[in-house]
Amino acid sequence: MVKRRHRGMERRIAGERMVTLFRLAESEALRRHPGRARRYVELARRIGMRYNVRVPAPFKRSFCKKCFAFLLPSVSARVRVGRGRIVVTCTACGAIQRFPYTREQRTRRASRTPTQ
Protein backbone atom coordinates (compact mmCIF):
# COMPACT_ATOMS: atom_id res chain seq x y z
CA MET A 1 0.00 0.00 0.00
CA VAL A 2 1.32 3.41 -0.93
CA LYS A 3 1.42 5.97 1.80
CA ARG A 4 -0.09 9.22 0.57
CA ARG A 5 1.59 12.47 1.51
CA HIS A 6 -0.68 15.36 2.22
CA ARG A 7 1.27 18.41 1.06
CA GLY A 8 -0.92 21.05 2.69
CA MET A 9 -0.83 19.30 6.04
CA GLU A 10 2.92 18.70 5.79
CA ARG A 11 3.57 22.36 5.10
CA ARG A 12 1.31 23.52 7.92
CA ILE A 13 3.15 21.27 10.39
CA ALA A 14 6.49 22.45 8.98
CA GLY A 15 5.44 26.05 9.66
CA GLU A 16 4.48 25.19 13.22
CA ARG A 17 7.82 23.47 13.77
CA MET A 18 9.66 26.50 12.45
CA VAL A 19 7.83 28.80 14.86
CA THR A 20 8.70 26.46 17.75
CA LEU A 21 12.37 26.37 16.73
CA PHE A 22 12.58 30.15 16.37
CA ARG A 23 11.03 30.56 19.83
CA LEU A 24 13.62 28.17 21.24
CA ALA A 25 16.35 30.10 19.41
CA GLU A 26 15.10 33.33 20.99
CA SER A 27 15.08 31.90 24.51
CA GLU A 28 18.60 30.50 24.05
CA ALA A 29 19.82 33.84 22.74
CA LEU A 30 18.30 35.49 25.81
CA ARG A 31 20.16 33.04 28.03
CA ARG A 32 23.39 34.00 26.25
CA HIS A 33 23.72 30.70 24.42
CA PRO A 34 24.37 31.92 20.87
CA GLY A 35 25.60 28.50 19.72
CA ARG A 36 22.34 26.78 20.60
CA ALA A 37 20.32 29.65 19.17
CA ARG A 38 22.18 29.39 15.86
CA ARG A 39 21.58 25.66 15.75
CA TYR A 40 17.81 26.17 16.18
CA VAL A 41 17.79 28.81 13.43
CA GLU A 42 19.62 26.39 11.13
CA LEU A 43 17.15 23.60 11.85
CA ALA A 44 14.19 25.90 11.24
CA ARG A 45 15.65 27.07 7.93
CA ARG A 46 16.31 23.49 6.86
CA ILE A 47 12.67 22.54 7.54
CA GLY A 48 11.59 25.58 5.54
CA MET A 49 13.70 24.58 2.56
CA ARG A 50 12.61 20.95 2.74
CA TYR A 51 8.90 21.76 2.68
CA ASN A 52 9.09 25.01 0.72
CA VAL A 53 7.78 27.08 3.62
CA ARG A 54 8.83 30.68 4.17
CA VAL A 55 10.31 31.88 7.44
CA PRO A 56 7.32 33.07 9.52
CA ALA A 57 6.92 36.84 9.25
CA PRO A 58 7.69 37.68 12.91
CA PHE A 59 11.06 35.93 12.58
CA LYS A 60 11.98 37.08 9.11
CA ARG A 61 14.39 39.72 10.43
CA SER A 62 15.38 37.89 13.58
CA PHE A 63 18.44 36.06 12.35
CA CYS A 64 21.66 36.86 10.50
CA LYS A 65 21.43 35.88 6.83
CA LYS A 66 25.14 35.18 6.78
CA CYS A 67 25.97 33.19 9.92
CA PHE A 68 22.39 32.39 11.09
CA ALA A 69 22.94 33.80 14.55
CA PHE A 70 19.70 34.80 16.27
CA LEU A 71 19.69 38.58 16.32
CA LEU A 72 18.63 40.02 19.63
CA PRO A 73 19.06 43.79 19.85
CA SER A 74 21.77 44.76 22.37
CA VAL A 75 22.72 41.08 22.87
CA SER A 76 23.75 39.79 19.45
CA ALA A 77 22.79 42.66 17.17
CA ARG A 78 23.24 46.40 16.88
CA VAL A 79 20.22 48.27 15.56
CA ARG A 80 20.50 51.77 14.16
CA VAL A 81 17.81 53.88 12.58
CA GLY A 82 18.99 55.98 9.66
CA ARG A 83 17.41 58.03 6.90
CA GLY A 84 14.60 55.85 5.65
CA ARG A 85 16.22 52.62 6.76
CA ILE A 86 16.95 50.42 9.73
CA VAL A 87 20.46 49.01 9.88
CA VAL A 88 20.98 45.77 11.80
CA THR A 89 24.56 44.64 12.41
CA CYS A 90 25.29 41.09 13.54
CA THR A 91 27.80 41.31 16.37
CA ALA A 92 28.91 37.71 15.75
CA CYS A 93 30.12 38.06 12.15
CA GLY A 94 29.65 41.76 11.40
CA ALA A 95 27.18 41.26 8.56
CA ILE A 96 24.93 44.25 7.93
CA GLN A 97 21.28 44.03 6.98
CA ARG A 98 19.29 47.06 5.90
CA PHE A 99 15.54 47.36 5.93
CA PRO A 100 13.86 50.32 4.26
CA TYR A 101 10.89 52.03 5.82
CA THR A 102 10.27 54.80 3.32
CA ARG A 103 6.70 53.58 2.86
CA GLU A 104 5.93 54.25 6.51
CA GLN A 105 7.58 57.66 6.27
CA ARG A 106 5.57 58.57 3.18
CA THR A 107 2.23 57.67 4.78
CA ARG A 108 3.12 59.73 7.84
CA ARG A 109 4.04 62.70 5.64
CA ALA A 110 0.82 62.32 3.66
CA SER A 111 -1.28 62.40 6.81
CA ARG A 112 0.53 65.51 8.02
CA THR A 113 0.16 67.64 4.85
CA PRO A 114 -3.55 68.59 5.09
CA THR A 115 -2.83 70.86 8.07
CA GLN A 116 -0.18 72.84 6.17
Ligand SMILES: [Zn+2]
Ligand atom coordinates in the same frame (compact mmCIF):
# COMPACT_ATOMS: atom_id res chain seq x y z
ZN1 LIG B 1 26.19 37.01 11.48
